[in-house]
Amino acid sequence: MTQSGCNRRTSIGSQRNPASEEAILMAAEAILLEGGLPAFSIEAVARRAKAGKPTIYRWWPSKAALLLDVYHRQKDGVPYPDTGDVRKDLSQFLAGLLDFWRNGGGAIFRSIIAEAQSDPAALAALQAYAVSRCRQSGAILKRGQARGEVRKDIDPELLIELFSSFAWNRLLTSRLDVGQPEIDQIVSAVVDGAALRAAGTQ
Amino acid sequence: MTQSGCNRRTSIGSQRNPASEEAILMAAEAILLEGGLPAFSIEAVARRAKAGKPTIYRWWPSKAALLLDVYHRQKDGVPYPDTGDVRKDLSQFLAGLLDFWRNGGGAIFRSIIAEAQSDPAALAALQAYAVSRCRQSGAILKRGQARGEVRKDIDPELLIELFSSFAWNRLLTSRLDVGQPEIDQIVSAVVDGAALRAAGTQ
Amino acid sequence: MTQSGCNRRTSIGSQRNPASEEAILMAAEAILLEGGLPAFSIEAVARRAKAGKPTIYRWWPSKAALLLDVYHRQKDGVPYPDTGDVRKDLSQFLAGLLDFWRNGGGAIFRSIIAEAQSDPAALAALQAYAVSRCRQSGAILKRGQARGEVRKDIDPELLIELFSSFAWNRLLTSRLDVGQPEIDQIVSAVVDGAALRAAGTQ
Amino acid sequence: MTQSGCNRRTSIGSQRNPASEEAILMAAEAILLEGGLPAFSIEAVARRAKAGKPTIYRWWPSKAALLLDVYHRQKDGVPYPDTGDVRKDLSQFLAGLLDFWRNGGGAIFRSIIAEAQSDPAALAALQAYAVSRCRQSGAILKRGQARGEVRKDIDPELLIELFSSFAWNRLLTSRLDVGQPEIDQIVSAVVDGAALRAAGTQ
DNA sequence: AACTAACCGAGACGGTACGTCTCGTCTTATG
DNA sequence: CATAAGACGAGACGTACCGTCTCGGTTAGTT
Numbered sequence: 001m002t003q004s005g006c007n008r009r010t011s012i013g014s015q016r017n018p019a020s021e022e023a024i025l026m027a028a029e030a031i032l033l034e035g036g037l038p039a040f041s042i043e044a045v046a047r048r049a050k051a052g053k054p055t056i057y058r059w060w061p062s063k064a065a066l067l068l069d070v071y072h073r074q075k076d077g078v079p080y081p082d083t084g085d086v087r088k089d090l091s092q093f094l095a096g097l098l099d100f101w102r103n104g105g106g107a108i109f110r111s112i113i114a115e116a117q118s119d120p121a122a123l124a125a126l127q128a129y130a131v132s133r134c135r136q137s138g139a140i141l142k143r144g145q146a147r148g149e150v151r152k153d154i155d156p157e158l159l160i161e162l163f164s165s166f167a168w169n170r171l172l173t174s175r176l177d178v179g180q181p182e183i184d185q186i187v188s189a190v191v192d193g194a195a196l197r198a199a200g201t202q
Numbered sequence: 203m204t205q206s207g208c209n210r211r212t213s214i215g216s217q218r219n220p221a222s223e224e225a226i227l228m229a230a231e232a233i234l235l236e237g238g239l240p241a242f243s244i245e246a247v248a249r250r251a252k253a254g255k256p257t258i259y260r261w262w263p264s265k266a267a268l269l270l271d272v273y274h275r276q277k278d279g280v281p282y283p284d285t286g287d288v289r290k291d292l293s294q295f296l297a298g299l300l301d302f303w304r305n306g307g308g309a310i311f312r313s314i315i316a317e318a319q320s321d322p323a324a325l326a327a328l329q330a331y332a333v334s335r336c337r338q339s340g341a342i343l344k345r346g347q348a349r350g351e352v353r354k355d356i357d358p359e360l361l362i363e364l365f366s367s368f369a370w371n372r373l374l375t376s377r378l379d380v381g382q383p384e385i386d387q388i389v390s391a392v393v394d395g396a397a398l399r400a401a402g403t404q
Numbered sequence: 405m406t407q408s409g410c411n412r413r414t415s416i417g418s419q420r421n422p423a424s425e426e427a428i429l430m431a432a433e434a435i436l437l438e439g440g441l442p443a444f445s446i447e448a449v450a451r452r453a454k455a456g457k458p459t460i461y462r463w464w465p466s467k468a469a470l471l472l473d474v475y476h477r478q479k480d481g482v483p484y485p486d487t488g489d490v491r492k493d494l495s496q497f498l499a500g501l502l503d504f505w506r507n508g509g510g511a512i513f514r515s516i517i518a519e520a521q522s523d524p525a526a527l528a529a530l531q532a533y534a535v536s537r538c539r540q541s542g543a544i545l546k547r548g549q550a551r552g553e554v555r556k557d558i559d560p561e562l563l564i565e566l567f568s569s570f571a572w573n574r575l576l577t578s579r580l581d582v583g584q585p586e587i588d589q590i591v592s593a594v595v596d597g598a599a600l601r602a603a604g605t606q
Numbered sequence: 607m608t609q610s611g612c613n614r615r616t617s618i619g620s621q622r623n624p625a626s627e628e629a630i631l632m633a634a635e636a637i638l639l640e641g642g643l644p645a646f647s648i649e650a651v652a653r654r655a656k657a658g659k660p661t662i663y664r665w666w667p668s669k670a671a672l673l674l675d676v677y678h679r680q681k682d683g684v685p686y687p688d689t690g691d692v693r694k695d696l697s698q699f700l701a702g703l704l705d706f707w708r709n710g711g712g713a714i715f716r717s718i719i720a721e722a723q724s725d726p727a728a729l730a731a732l733q734a735y736a737v738s739r740c741r742q743s744g745a746i747l748k749r750g751q752a753r754g755e756v757r758k759d760i761d762p763e764l765l766i767e768l769f770s771s772f773a774w775n776r777l778l779t780s781r782l783d784v785g786q787p788e789i790d791q792i793v794s795a796v797v798d799g800a801a802l803r804a805a806g807t808q
Numbered sequence: 809a810a811c812t813a814a815c816c817g818a819g820a821c822g823g824t825a826c827g828t829c830t831c832g833t834c835t836t837a838t839g
Numbered sequence: 840c841a842t843a844a845g846a847c848g849a850g851a852c853g854t855a856c857c858g859t860c861t862c863g864g865t866t867a868g869t870t
Contacts, residue, residue, distance in 0.1 A: 036319075036320065037319055037320045038320045038321075086397075110319045111319060113315075113316070113319065113374055114315070114316040114317075114319035114320065115316075116374065116375075117238075117239055117312045117313060117315065117316035117374065118238065118239045118240045118316065119240075123375070123376055126374075126375055127375045127376065127377065130371070130375050141396070144396075148398060149397060149398060150396050150397060150398060151391075151396055151397070151398050152398075153387075154387060154390075154391050154396055155384070155387060158384055158387060158388065159387075159388070159391050159396060161368060161371065162364050162367070162368055162388065162391075162392070164371070165364070165367035165368045165370065165371035166363060166364055166367045168367065168370065168371050168374070169332070169363065169366070169367035169370050169371075172315055172318065172319065172328075172370070172374075173318075173325070173328055173329045173332050174325055174329065175329065182357070182360055185355075185356060185357060185360060185361075186360065186361070186364065188356075189353075189356050189361050189364075189392060190364070190391060190392055190395070190396055191395055191396050191397045192395045192397055193392070193393060193394045193395025193396075193397070194343070194346075194352050194353055194356055194361060194392055194393050194395075195288075195351060195352060195353070195393050195394055195395070196350060196351060196352060196353050196354075
C-alpha cells in the first residue's frame with residue numbers, strides 16, 4: 001500500500017507502523033461485523049490484515065484491548081441531544097442509542113461486554129467507559145435541573161443510568177426494535193412518575 | 203456410590219443416570235464459582251465430575267445449555283415481594299436482585315449473558331428468560347394498578363424492565379454495591395416522577 | 405426375520421440364539437466387504453445386525469474372534485488341487501488362492517492378519533491356521549514325493565509355505581493381479597531349480 | 607536442551623525444528639517397541655515427546671507416515687550380501703532379514719503392514735517400499751545370472767520375492783525363529799529345484 | 809558510513825479445548 | 840435368563856486458537 005508496486009507492509013524503522021495499525025483495526029472491525037464474537041480471534045485478524053500475530057500482541061495486550069480500540073473508532077454515531085426540553089432530550093437519547101446499536105454499532109459493544117465478563121482488563125475499561133458515558137449523558141438531566149424542569153434531589157447520573165441500562169438490556173437480548181410509543185412511555189413514566197395523582201392533573 | 207465398595211458411577215440401563223447429572227451440574231457450578239467463565243470448559247466439567255465428555259454432550263447440546271441448567275438450580279434466592287405498597291415492593295425487588303447476584307448468584311448469570319453474545323441458542327434462551335422474568339416481576343406494578351396506586355396507561359412489564367436492566371448493568375460492570383439511598387432514589391424518581399411539580403406537593 | 409410378523413429377535417431362553425448369531429455374522433461380513441477394516445467396529449456390527457453390543461461381547465471375546473468366525477464361514481472357495489502332476493497342482497493352488505482373495509475373500513483375511521499384529525489371541529489363531537493350512541497344502545508335495553516327482557529330503561510344509569507366503573505378500577500389498585506367466589515361472593523355478601544346468605537339459 | 611537452564615523446545619523461526627522432529631521420532635519408536643501398535647497413538651507420541659499434537663500433524667499427515675519415518679530411521683540393520691555365490695547370498699539375505707526382525711526391527715514393520723490394511727496412504731507407501739526392496743535384493747540373483755549361476759529366463763525380482771515373502775509370513779505370525787537347516791533347505795530347493803533328477807546327481 | 813535498535817511478515821512451537829467417535833462394561837425392560 | 844437398547848467412563852481422533860518465540864529483512868536514528 002504505502003510502498004512502490006508491491007502492497008506488502010514492512011517495518012518503517014523503530015516505530016509503530018500506522019499502516020499496520022490501520023489494517024489490523026479495519027480487519028478486526030470487518031470480522032466482528034461479519035461473524036460476530038465467535039469469529040473474532042487474533043489469528044483471524046492477523047490473517048485478514050496480513051499481519052504477524054506478534055505485531056498485534058505488541059500493541060494490544062489482549063483481545064479486549066483490540067475490541068475497545070475498534071469500538072472507539074466508530075462510536076461517533078450516538079447523539080447528545082440538547083433541545084431545551086428534558087422529555088425530548090431523553091427520548092432522543094434513548095432512541096438514538098438503540099438506533100445506533102441496531103445499525104451495526106451494537107455488534108462490537110456486545111462483544112466488549114461479553115469479553116469483560118472474562119477479562120478483568122476489559123471489565124475495568126468497560127466500567128470506566130460506562131461511568132464516563134453516564135456523566136456525559138447525565139448532562140441532559142442536569143440541564144433540566146438548571147431549567148427547573150427536574151427535581152434537584154435526584155442524581156442525574158444515576159437516573160440516566162436507568163435509560164442506558166434499558167438499552168444495554170435490549171442490546172444483550174437482541175431486542176433493539178423498540179417503538180416510539182414504548183420510548184415515550186418510559187420517558188413519561190420516569191419524568192411524570194408512574195404513580196396515579198390524586199387531582200386529575202395527570 | 204451405587205456399587206459395592208467402589209464409588210464409580212456407571213450406566214443404570216437405557217436411561218439417564220441422575221447421579222451423573224447431579225455430579226455434572228455440581229462440578230459445573232463449582233468451576234464457575236471458582237474460576238468464572240474462562241475456567242468453564244466441557245473438558246474441565248467432565249474431568250471434575252469424573253464423567254465422560256459424550257455424557258455431557260448427550261444431555262446438554264451446548265455450553266450454554268449447561269450454564270442455564272446450573273443457573274436454574276439456584277435462582278431460588280430472588281424474592282417476589284408483595285407488601286401491598288408498590289414503593290416497598292420495587293425497592294425490595296431491586297435490592298433483593300442485587301443482593302442475590304452480589305452473593306454468588308451473579309457469577310453464573312454473567313456467564314450466561316456473555317455466552318449469549320456468541321451462541322444463538324443461549325441468546326434465545328436468555329431472551330425467553332428475560333421476557334418471562336419481566337412478566338413475573340411486572341406483577342408488582344400490576345397489583346399497584348389494581349390498588350389504584352399506579353397509572354393505568356403504563357405497561358407494567360416495560361417499566362419493570364427499567365429496574366431489572368439497571369441490575370443487569372451493575373452486574374455486568376461489577377458494580378453491584380448499590381446503597382439503599384440510591385435504590386430509594388430510583389424508586390422515588392420512577393414512581394413519583396423526576397419532574398418538579400408546580401405546586402409544592404412533591 | 406425368522407419370527408412371526410415382527411422382525412425383532414429376542415431371547416429363546418438360556419441358550420444362544422442362532423438367528424442373532426447369523427445376523428451378526430452376516431452384518432460383520434457385509435461391513436468388512438463394504439468398508440474394510442476401518443469400518444469394522446463392534447458398534448457398527450451391532451447397529452447393522454440390530455443386535456445389542458453385549459450380545460456380541462458375550463459370544464465373541466474380541467474383534468478378532470468375530471473376524472475369524474466370519475472368515476471360516478466363507479473360505480470354501482480355495483481349492484486343493486490333485487491332478488497327479490505336482491507342477492499343475494502348485495500352479496492351480498497358487499492361482500486359486502490369489503483368485504479367491506482377489507474376488508472378495510481377501511478383504512477379511514487381510515483384516516485378520518492386521519488384527520493379529522495387535523491382538524495376541526488373534527495372533528495365536530492366525531498361527532494355528534497358517535500351520536494347519538500348510539499341513540493341508542503340503543499334501544501336494546507329499547503326493548509328489550510318493551510319486552517320485554519330488555525330492556525326499558525336502559519338507560513339504562516348509563516349501564509350500566513359500567507359495568502361500570508369496571500370496572500373503574501380494575494380498576497385504578494389494579498386488580493380487582498376478583498373471584499366469586509369473587505363476588508358471590515361480591513354479592518352474594522352485595520345481596526345476598533356478599540354477600543353470602551344466603548339460604542343456606533344462 | 608537448546609535453551610539456557612530450561613529444556614523446553616520452542617520455535618526456531620519459520621522452519622522445522624529438528625530437535626522436535628528427533629524427539630517425536632524417538633518417542634514414537636519407544637512407544638512402538640514397548641507397547642506395539644495398540645499403544646501407538648498420536649496423543650501418546652505427543653505426550654511422550656513433550657510436543658504439541660499440531661506439531662505432529664503439521665509434519666506427518668497420518669499415523670502411517672510417522673510409522674514409516676520411524677522404520678526408515680532404523681532399517682540399516684538388513685544386509686545386502688555379495689559373496690560371489692548365489693546360494694550363500696540368498697542364505698545370508700534370508701537369515702539376516704529374519705534376524706533383524708527378530709531383534710527389535712520387526713515390531714515396527716509389523717505395525718506398518720497392519721496399518722496399511724486400513725490406511726490407503728500407508729498401503730501405497732508399503733507397496734512402493736516392497737517393490738523397491740525387491741529390486742534391490744533382486745541384485746543377488748542378477749549377479750548370479752551375470753556369473754552364469756542362474757537361469758536367464760527367470761525374473762530376479764519375482765523370485766527374490768519368494769524369499770522376502772517367507773520372511774514377511776514368519777514375521778506376521780511371530781514365527782521368526784527359523785533355523786539354519788530350514789533356511790538352507792529353502793535355498794537349496796529353489797536354487798537346485800525341488801524335482802527329483804533322473805540321473806542321481808542331486 | 810557503519811551500527812544499533814526496534815519494527816515488520818511469517819510461521820513453528822507447546823498447549824488446551826473443541827465436538828465426535830469407538831471402546832468395553834453395565835443395567836434396564838421385554839419376552 | 841438371553842435379548843435389544845442404550846447410557847456410562849474413558850480416551851483418541853483431527854482441528855482451531857492461544858500466546859510465545861525465533862527468524863530474516865527493513866528502516867530510522869545514532870555513532
